[in-house]
Amino acid sequence: MTTQRAGVEEELAWRSLSPRLYAVRGAEVAAGTALAAAVSGVAAGLVSGLGVALAAAAVALLAGLTVASFVRRRIRAWGYCERDDDLLVRRGVLVRRLSVVPYGRMQFIDVTAGPVERSFGLATVRMHTAAAASDARIPGLPNAEAARLRDRLATLGEARASGL
Amino acid sequence: MSTVPGSESSEGWHRLHSLSPFVRAGRGVIALVVVLVPSLFTAGKTGSSLGELGVIVVVLVVGIVSWLVTRWRVEGQELRVETGLLKRQSLRYPLAQLQAIDVVRPGLARLFGLAELRLRMGGSTGDQARLAYLPERDAEQLRARLLLLAQGAGDVLPPRSPEDVLVTIPTGRLIASILISRPGLTAESLAAAIIAIAVAAPDVAGAVIGSGVAPALAIFTIVWRRFNQEYRLTVAETRDGLSLRGGLIALTAETIRPGRVQAVRMSEPLLWRLFGWCRLEVAVAGRQRRKGEGAEAGRSLRTVLPVGSRTLALELLDRIVAGVPEELSTPPTRARLKSPLRYHFLAWGFSSDCAVATSGRVRRVTTWVPLAKVQSLRRVEGPVQRRLRLASIHLDTAGRHVRAAIRDRDRGEADSALASLIQLSRRARDAAG
Secondary structure, three states, X not given: OOOOOOHHXXXXXXXXXXXXXXXXXXXXXXXXHHHHHHHHHHHHHHHOOHHHHHXXXXXXXXXXXXXXXXXXXXXXXXXXXXXXXXXXXXXXXXXXXXXXXXXXXXXEEEEEOOHHHHHXXXXXXXXXXXXXXXXXXEEEEEHHXXXXXXXXXXXXXXXXXXXX | OOOOOOXXXXXXXXXXXXXXXXXXXXXXXXXXXXXXXXXXXXXXXXXXXXXXXXXXXXXXXXXXXXXXXXXXXXXXXXXXXXXXXXXXXXXXXXXXXXXXEEEXXXXXXXXXXXXXXXXXXXXXXXXXXXXXXXXXXXXXXXXXXXXXXXXXXXXXXXXXXXXXXXXXXXXXHHHXXXXXXXXXXXXXXHHHHHHHHHHHOHHHHHHHHHHOHHHHHHHHHHHHHHHHHHOOOEEEEEOOEEEEEEOOOOEEEEEEOOOOEEEEXXXXXXXXXXXXXXXXXXXXXXXXXXXXXXXXXXXXXXXEEEEEEHHHHHHHHHXXXXXXXXXXXXXXXXXXXXXXXOHHHOEEEEOOXXXXXXXXXXXXXXXXXXXXXXXXXXXXXXXXXXXXXXXEEEEEOOEOOOEEEEEEEEHHHHHHHHHHHHHHHHHHHHXXX
């Protein structure tokens, strides 16, 4: 994977997501993998012998590991950067996306945390503009950082708000 | 302060016209008939007509009550509407956020000389204020007054602003263009299929047509609605902005305020290009569609030119958007590998005020976005694009109807374009205040 990026993204202080997000997503993938391995193993065991059951479970585990590595790369690729006038959010491994959202265009900011995220003390911050296509979402921020970002964005957004 | 004449009550509060509940109920009755007629055909009983009558009476009573408790007035820079019997609502519409005002005259309201005023407000929380119904003359005057107030002028009744008619759509051309448009062609082939079935196998025709009646009706409604809305559409330039008037049964009059335009889209379908025709639509920030709402509620795209030549469209465009870029540049030839069908249409250009991008596979779509209205910018690079050293830039505009994408540019060009678009749109935004 090449990590170098050019243009607007050059020489900026990119912040990455909390390392705890690896644990959150890892737990989610592990739970899914365990379930898939158990179901496929039992099903294969009922239809034929023990050997086939173990093979099916192993395939499920292998698939889980592959997914986990993709998830890992996805988290690593995610980053955000607060510039003077706009917020940059980059994400994506296969399809790389970079969103530029001017502070003045923000309409509201969402902070959400699902049950798993919450138990790890993480939250997702999302900026909304008047455009439906705008897409600036930052998952896996520690609660304190999420609150700081929310307050800062809200202050900047208010200061620079421009009419439609 | 001169006021708009109307049924006046205390302290400048106005009521809606006293025939409003009947006109509204009338529309309800038509809707009921549309819903109930198919069931009458299948059931063949008339016993339920008492129930229908009951429904109509209830609709009428509810309408009269809601008319009794609804009043409105203009208060400084706001339009206030109070309504609701049990849950009293006081709605304030700040005119500074006004995007456009439509005067709508549905068929039944026209019979009584009534009109509905719809105020489109901006912002994500923006709602649509509706005053249904007012006498036609009052509606026109109120519209002019509200527009003037919205521009920050005093509370004075203006003379009817002079207008400069730019174009009226010839009916023959409108019909021809609809016949060869996508919904038109679908409707025609459907009609041809129905006739063919009826001729070839008359005994099964009833069942086939019966089962396909709902989609057929939907398509014919789309075609009809388009014709009905765009019939004799007249575009005129007024002091308030570009005014659009037209319609066959339901007359509408809308004014698009300058500086409220989020994007302009010109589309040229395949068959239309044979005649050099195109269609020009303008996206105005209106209410955003939320979950569970129909497409109509979120409509913010207005047709300025239903059908016309390219030169005419560009002439209108100049009055809507400032600084239209003259020169367009095409993507590198290797983009053909990524977008074989789109390649021959892809181009983009920009000036200090406006960016333009063209795309489309069969139908060419050109989108102009005033840089002051860009909500956010996105750079997207897919796996195929990365292999070809290409990238796309999306300009996000308010709403969800128009998307402008500068597709498949050389990566270096895309990066410098993104950087300059960020700069230019910030400058344009600051200049716009």
